[in-house]
Amino acid sequence: MRTDVHAxxxxxxxxxxLESYGRDDTGTQRGLGAGDSPAELDARFAMxxxxxxxxxxxxxSPQTPYFPDETEAVTAARLANDHYAEVVRAxxxxxxxxxxxxxxxxxxxxxxxxxxxxxxxxxxxxLTTSVLGRSLGDPVFRPLFEExxxxxxxxxxxxxxxxxxxxxIARNRMRWMVGAPTEDAICAMHLILEGVPIRFPGLRxxxxxxxxxxxxxxxxxxxxxxxEAPDVIELPTSAARRMSYDTVxxxxxxxxxAAADSYGADRLMLGTDFPYQTGDKxxxxxxxxxxxxxxxxxxxxLEAGAGLLPAESPARLGGGAGRHVxxxxx
Numbered sequence: 382m383r384t385d386v387h388a389x390x391x392x393x394x395x396x397x398x399l400e401s402y403g404r405d406d407t408g409t410q411r412g413l414g415a416g417d418s419p420a421e422l423d424a425r426f427a428m429x430x431x432x433x434x435x436x437x438x439x440x441x442s443p444q445t446p447y448f449p450d451e452t453e454a455v456t457a458a459r460l461a462n463d464h465y466a467e468v469v470r471a472x473x474x475x476x477x478x479x480x481x482x483x484x485x486x487x488x489x490x491x492x493x494x495x496x497x498x499x500x501x502x503x504x505x506x507x508l509t510t511s512v513l514g515r516s517l518g519d520p521v522f523r524p525l526f527e528e529x530x531x532x533x534x535x536x537x538x539x540x541x542x543x544x545x546x547x548x549x550i551a552r553n554r555m556r557w558m559v560g561a562p563t564e565d566a567i568c569a570m571h572l573i574l575e576g577v578p579i580r581f582p583g584l585r586x587x588x589x590x591x592x593x594x595x596x597x598x599x600x601x602x603x604x605x606x607x608x609e610a611p612d613v614i615e616l617p618t619s620a621a622r623r624m625s626y627d628t629v630x631x632x633x634x635x636x637x638x639a640a641a642d643s644y645g646a647d648r649l650m651l652g653t654d655f656p657y658q659t660g661d662k663x664x665x666x667x668x669x670x671x672x673x674x675x676x677x678x679x680x681x682x683l684e685a686g687a688g689l690l691p692a693e694s695p696a697r698l699g700g701g702a703g704r705h706v707x708x709x710x711x
Contacts, residue, residue, distance in 0.1 A: 382696065383667070384686030385429075386537065387589055387627040387652030388437035389415050390476075391444060392464045395457070399444060402453045406542065410444060415656040417468060425655070426475060432664040436696050437655065438686065439465055439478040440507035442539035447484050447513050454483030458493050466501040473695035479507030479537045485515065487524055494528060504690050505535025505585070510568035511543060518571030530581035535689045537587045540564040565593030569621065570602065576614045578623035585689065586624040587650065591636055595621060596643035618643075627652025628682060632665045634673040646678035650685040 393416060396407045414421050429437070446457030458481045465478035480497030482490040497503040506529060511517065517538075529536055540561035544551035550560040569592050572578060578586065588595075602617035622644050629652040630636045640649060653666040671679045690696055 382435045382687040383433055383651060383683045384690070384696075385434050385437040385653045385655065385666075386587060386650045386686040386689060387539075387629050388439055388655040389441070389657075390417060390439045390465075390468065391415055391441060392417050395441065395461050395464060396444065398457055398460055399446070402448055402450075402457065404444070407444060413656040414659065417464070422472075428655075428659055428663050429475075432653075432667050433683075434651075434653070434663075434667065436474070436687065436690075437476055437653075438504055438537070438689065439468070439476055440537060440539060441465075441481050442507050442509050442537075443542040445484070445507075445509050445541075446481050447509075449485075449513070451483065451486045451489055454486055455489050455493065457481075458483040458490075462493065462497050462501055462503070465503070469502070475696075477504045477690050477694060477696060479503060479505050479535070482506055482508065482525075484508070484512045485521070487521065490525060491528055494525070498532065498534065502691060502694070504694070505529070505537060507537045507539065509539055509541035510564040511541045511546075514543065514546070516571045517568055518575040518577070520575075526577060526581050526584055530584040533583040533585070535585045535587060538565075538568060539589050562590050562593030565590050566595045566598060567593075569593075569595050569624065570598075570617065572624075573602075573615075573617050573620040574610050574613055576620075578620045579615045582623070587689070588624060588626045589652065589654075590627070590629045591640040591649075592621070592624075592626045592644075596636075596639045599643055622648060624648065625650055625685075628666070628670055629654045629658075630669075631658070632662075632669040634669055637669065637673045641674060641678065646674055646682060647685075649682045650689075651683045 391410045400407055414424055441461050446454050448454040461481040469476045469478055480503040482493055484490050544556050544560045545563040565588055569588055599618045606613050625648050627650050653663055658666055670682050
């Protein structure tokens with residue numbers, strides 16, 4: 382089953398709630414066909430069918446319910462997760478979802494995680510690469526990793542859209558074209574330097590955008606570790622291969638090859654970034670994988686995301702399989 386692990390859907394109720402709590406960056410989620418109206422869903426399904434995509438795992442990131450006020454954060458997270466549960470129940474063949482968590486409030490997040498996984502049947506947790514400016518490598522998040530590790534669950538990571546903390550990015554209109562993949566690489570390195578991949582082997586971490594610049598930086602990071610981070614328990618090149626990465630790369634074959642060479646093609650999973658890639662670009666998100674990798678690697682990448690779904694998921698049991706038609710020439 383060809384599964385897209387990087388796709389978005391937002392309800393208008395959720396976006397309005399975020400705005401009522403002070404978020405002012407919800408404009409880029411509207412008018413893109415990523416809502417839950419019948420017309421939008423029908424158009425999405427038609428595009429997925431044309432691209433050969435059977436199933437999508439949804440995330441609200443970067444519109445995560447992170448607020449200093451715990452009540453606001455919990456209210457927003459529960460609304461997001463309840464909405465996703467309804468969407469998935471209506472079309473379990475088409476959709477699964479990652480849970481939104483009310484960070485930075487750890488106890489509340491652990492409670493919502495349990496509800497999302499045990500009651501709502503979600504595929505894991507969807508976080509951004511930082512939480513209100515705090516690195517995911519911060520020990521404060523260790524209990525969350527411990528719980529996900531204990532459950533053998535998924536942590537899907539998406540850029541926060543915070544310019545990687547750089548005014549040079551923020552002031553020069555590069556938040557998403559440069560800032561986002563920079564945040565991907567920074568987050569991956571934070572986790573590596575804190576030993577998260579090796580300390581929590583049951584935690585299945587999935588980074589966006591091939592890990593950003595990470596494939597190009599790993600040998601350099603290995604060489605710098607002895608004098609810059611001598612307490613690291615595993616070299617970055619090895620630690621990076623313990624995590625997974627989606628293939629959102631805008632059809633860039635050289636980037637995909639670099640990621641496959643750096644991590645191994647078995648660490649890659651199909652991602653599209655729907656609705657930011659639709660139509661021909663959505664088809665390209667699949668065909669560039671087929672055209673860049675050898676057939677066995679390509680098919681693994683296109684289907685690997687199905688392995689993130691809960692064992693009891695209707696889609697994994699067969700409800701979403703069998704629709705895709707390969708675009709690869711015989």
